[in-house]
Amino acid sequence: MLNIAIDVASALDYLHNHCQTPIIHRDLKPSNILLDDDMIACVGDFGLAKFLPEVAQTSSVGIKGSVGYIAPEYAMGSKASTQGDVYSYGILLLEMITGKGPTDGMFMDNLSLHHFAKLALPERVMEIVEPQLLIEDTEVTQGNGNHINTRNRMHECLILMVRIGVLCSSESPRERMCMKDVASKMHAIKNRYLGVRIHRDIQVRSQMLDGDLSYLSHY
Structure with a gap:
């Protein structure tokens, strides 16, 4: 899930900031x-x-896109803007984390996917995470000698991702992040x-090359 979210953020960053014409x-x-x-x-x-530039020269482009x-x-x-794409990315990211789409039946009155996630920050984030993600997390940590630390890091990363999703899906475009920053922060997460895990793997390889088999005692 994290890799997919990073790939999409990187693609939007490319479209917005690295094409000859945004x-x-x-x-x-x-x-x-x-x-x-x-x-x-x-x-x-x-x-x-x-x-x-085409959007800037257009008086009105109408409402285009998908509900939610x-x-x-x-x-x-308002005219289409890169911040509109940022909003869509925020909703997509929250949907990936929670398993709930923006048009889910539970979202009515003043409750939306954005507010649902925002209300959970930070203490209750694990309560809204898609259960399958936690199952996959368990499978990863079971094979890790330092599984408690790894699991805690997973939880921290999910909280950070929800924060990004909430910021990107803010009602006001001014409060949203830009895709360059989103992509950078997703890579950091x-x-x-x-x-x-990377540090552990490097350490193990080094010990194996040196003929030190003491690392086996950690597994």
């Missing part, structure tokens, strides 16, 4: 995220995409989670 996707949602044979996520379906993933300012007549 591109706004305008329809980011789960069905437009494709996985290749190596489980690398790719952003697809550019049917609603617009070049940023459209930035709220679009409904008030991955490094934080994998840090212990």
